[in-house]
Amino acid sequence: MENQEKLYQTAFALAMFTIIYNIAEGLISTYLGFEDESLALFGFGTDSFIEVISGLGIAHMILRIQKNPDSNRDNFERTALRITGVAFYLLVAGLVVSSVYNIWTGHKPLTTFWGVIISAISILIMWILVWWKRKVGRQLNSAPILADANCTLVCVYMSIILLVSSGVYEIFKIPYIDSIGTLGLAYFAFSEGKECFEKARTNKHCGCTE
Template identity: 70%
Template sequence: MVKTNSSPEIKLFNIALGLAIFTIGYNLIEGLLSTYFGYEDESLALFGFGADSFIEVISGVGIVHMVHRIKRNPESSRDRFEKLALQITGFAFYLLVLVLLITSAYNIWTGHKPVTTLFGVVISGISIVVMLLLVYWKKKVGRRLESDPIIADANCTLVCVYMSVILLISSGIFELTGLAYIDSIGTLGLAYFAFKEGKECFEKASSDKYCSCD
């Protein structure tokens, strides 16, 4: 149970809120850069990674609302706004999965290869560092507050790390070897995690449990 009647706890909630807002801002910038360079360099993996970042922005709005809610009333349950945000996010993830599967299959069929994946290497490398730091700070704050929702959010941020690793590996291999289809294979890996995130969103929306995004 979280107590909010002392100044240190209020400060911790404010830190949690600040981390959630920073996550939104970072994902927005990451999405813009990734989709732009993904389109320009014809890298489906990087473009899909950017699209995922935009969906994470929608999810982030729900997280900000959640932190604000439990700051006011730690015993409160997930409200209608959060459930709606989760449902919209889930639909967006499923739509992204469909687009990525169709496009990657087409690229494999036609033998399409990116012009370069250098920006995929750079963006994914930065993302891994930033997201790991966010996971660390979110877990630290969540544990000090004994807040399951904040800890669950930190665990979900790990999914962004996994997706960044996939982008880094696929982009790095292509940049070093020019291996055909590796960009599309990386895209399929992103689609897998996007599907898991979408499923997680609908599970959360239908209950008051805070899943750990395992």
């Protein structure tokens, strides 16, 4: 029982770290994305802020299942999911419109150097979080925690898209690659938004695959 309590404390600590990291990543990415005129980096940072809302719901979920592992999703979590879903859809609309506009006008970022650096750091940290959350989830035999770990993989995928688009542009200066990378981010943001609304309507866990 004591070991179980420590595992739940670890799960909660990981959730809080994810929230704090996303706040920092969002602030840095949106600032540098704006300064460097990199839509992909700016969109990546905006996504990080939305992940903070989702993270609050996850932290609350951990406290709930710690008290009652068999309990269902409550109103706080459902509300957080709906807010997160709306925010993702708004982000998708903004990213798609901005990407099309940039392609139409031939706009290019000043540099995507920071996109490469930030995405590389994010991939490393998110992979560690995925591994650690899965470890705790397996030890607790907790489907919700394992589902959260699998959903963290989406952040890894988005970081990879940012890394590739930023890296290719920085090396080869291929036109529109930043906007194409932004559309890739929009695809994953749409998927996350859709899943948020599905989870808000039911008690099923994250549909992300391992």
